Amino acid sequence: MPVAEKIDTERYEIEKISGNKIINNTILYKIQWVGYTKDYDSEEAEWRMTCDEKLIEFSLSTLDKNRYIDRLEPMLLNYRKFRDDAKSIMNFIDPVSILALTTFQCGSVKFVDQDTVSSRFLLLEYLRDSKQQYLLHTAFLPSEDVIDESEHRYVRELQSRMEVFSEHPLVKIIIPLDIEGVFYSPPPLSNLIFEPVTVWMCENSSHYENLFVSKSEDVGFNGTKPFLDSEYLEPKGPKQDPKYFHAFEANENKKFYNGMKRLDYQQDPRFHCNLKLISEIGRGWVLRASHVIPKETPIMMMAGVIGPWKRAHNSLVRSGERIAFSSFIEIPGTEMCLDRRLYHDFTKYIPHNCAPTCSVRLVKSGNEYPDLVVYSLTDINASNNFSISIDYYQGFRKHVNRYFWTNRHPDGKIFNLYENEIDFVHCQCMERQCRTILYIDKSLKSHDPSVGKEEKLENLDPNFEFRGMSVVADTKRIWEIQKGVFVE
Numbered sequence: 001m002p003v004a005e006k007i008d009t010e011r012y013e014i015e016k017i018s019g020n021k022i023i024n025n026t027i028l029y030k031i032q033w034v035g036y037t038k039d040y041d042s043e044e045a046e047w048r049m050t051c052d053e054k055l056i057e058f059s060l061s062t063l064d065k066n067r068y069i070d071r072l073e074p075m076l077l078n079y080r081k082f083r084d085d086a087k088s089i090m091n092f093i094d095p096v097s098i099l100a101l102t103t104f105q106c107g108s109v110k111f112v113d114q115d116t117v118s119s120r121f122l123l124l125e126y127l128r129d130s131k132q133q134y135l136l137h138t139a140f141l142p143s144e145d146v147i148d149e150s151e152h153r154y155v156r157e158l159q160s161r162m163e164v165f166s167e168h169p170l171v172k173i174i175i176p177l178d179i180e181g182v183f184y185s186p187p188p189l190s191n192l193i194f195e196p197v198t199v200w201m202c203e204n205s206s207h208y209e210n211l212f213v214s215k216s217e218d219v220g221f222n223g224t225k226p227f228l229d230s231e232y233l234e235p236k237g238p239k240q241d242p243k244y245f246h247a248f249e250a251n252e253n254k255k256f257y258n259g260m261k262r263l264d265y266q267q268d269p270r271f272h273c274n275l276k277l278i279s280e281i282g283r284g285w286v287l288r289a290s291h292v293i294p295k296e297t298p299i300m301m302m303a304g305v306i307g308p309w310k311r312a313h314n315s316l317v318r319s320g321e322r323i324a325f326s327s328f329i330e331i332p333g334t335e336m337c338l339d340r341r342l343y344h345d346f347t348k349y350i351p352h353n354c355a356p357t358c359s360v361r362l363v364k365s366g367n368e369y370p371d372l373v374v375y376s377l378t379d380i381n382a383s384n385n386f387s388i389s390i391d392y393y394q395g396f397r398k399h400v401n402r403y404f405w406t407n408r409h410p411d412g413k414i415f416n417l418y419e420n421e422i423d424f425v426h427c428q429c430m431e432r433q434c435r436t437i438l439y440i441d442k443s444l445k446s447h448d449p450s451v452g453k454e455e456k457l458e459n460l461d462p463n464f465e466f467r468g469m470s471v472v473a474d475t476k477r478i479w480e481i482q483k484g485v486f487v488e
Helices: 052-062 068-075 084-099 116-129 133-137 144-164 199-204 244-248 310-319 320-325 394-406 413-420 454-458
Strands: 012-025 026-033 040-044 109-112 170-174 274-280 284-290 298-301 303-309 326-330 335-338 359-362 370-376 424-427 435-440 479-481 486-487
Touching: 012 052, 012 084, 026 084, 026 116, 052 084, 068 084, 068 116, 068 133, 084 116, 084 133, 116 133, 116 310, 116 320, 116 454, 144 170, 199 303, 274 335, 298 359, 303 310, 310 320, 310 326, 310 454, 320 326, 394 435, 413 435
Parallel strands: 170 274, 359 479
Antiparallel strands: 012 026, 026 040, 109 424, 274 284, 298 370, 303 335, 326 335, 359 370, 424 435, 479 486
């Protein structure tokens, strides 16, 4: 590829990634280009490439796919000691991280960080603390027998959980029949919750045994621990049986169900859609509709841990945009947000799109915090591949527009940020309405390429408060749902 002093604005097709190196805390990849001889091979930063499948191929070619997971736990426990070990970063930490990086927000966005080394370590810390190490197992391929046995148990236990929460829509896990290089283990059932909980409930989870279920130590799929504790599934008597949960839910004394006060929807369930969770190479798990969903249909409620919005801001400062933006949802009209780092529901597997098929409304819950309900903006059908998507980044539009009013580039927005070495979020939705740039670094040191990622995060604009992603369009109205239809 011709060498130029400025950022090259042409687009080239990548044939192969054949190596990596570190320069000034940025990981560069050796690229072979389609239609060019090896004389034109070049070294490019990951954030300049839109080729997640090529990155995964490189990861697979670097790792020992049969043995690498044995190194994961010791590495996660002592990851900081590898901070200055360039060889370990290039040969293990980087290729392992790629397996998880491509799944955030279902691969619908790319987080551009100049300091890619620090971003890798922030990611590993998050995966360890949120018990999502399973995302790093993707290169380990299980046998067909192990997949079949694990799938049978996983589906049975998931069904048992959904029976507890009778208004939750049916979600079917689609395990691929043909494995092409990678295998995405489904999310651990112990991390899934099916209605919102509070921080206090989370900290006292032993008192809420039907909301928080311990994981089993049994290994399944590709070396992960996705199953539930067998004691939960084999109760000693009827009152401990989760299948009878709905019979006690409306009990005024809450003798059995002592969760948050909620309206009783047993006689009139709000959600009537069937959904499916499917895996896609380079995206991980993605939630889709199983059938046609008409416009304005309530689909499902977002679940997570309700806590003060400062949890979202503190997460941004500590862990960076990738973690914070994929984990926190603002609850308008309150000082709270929905934290989906450790405990979450299937809505976490809804990708971003600048022309989304869905949005979110506030719905009466029976307590002081309204439910966040995903609903269809348009008919969801075969014409849009039964896609369920949300515009997560609408809250940053004004800031992005304001930046480009005063900072223009002859070759477009993205090259302005490349040349100025500014971190940003790059949309991958490929829609005609795609905004391309979804977020621009709000650090006071965003324009200083010598500053590392952690220092940038520590110096965010003091006027910026991250309260969670703003996904609710109408923040003034709280709806009700009757017979599966919104009522003002």
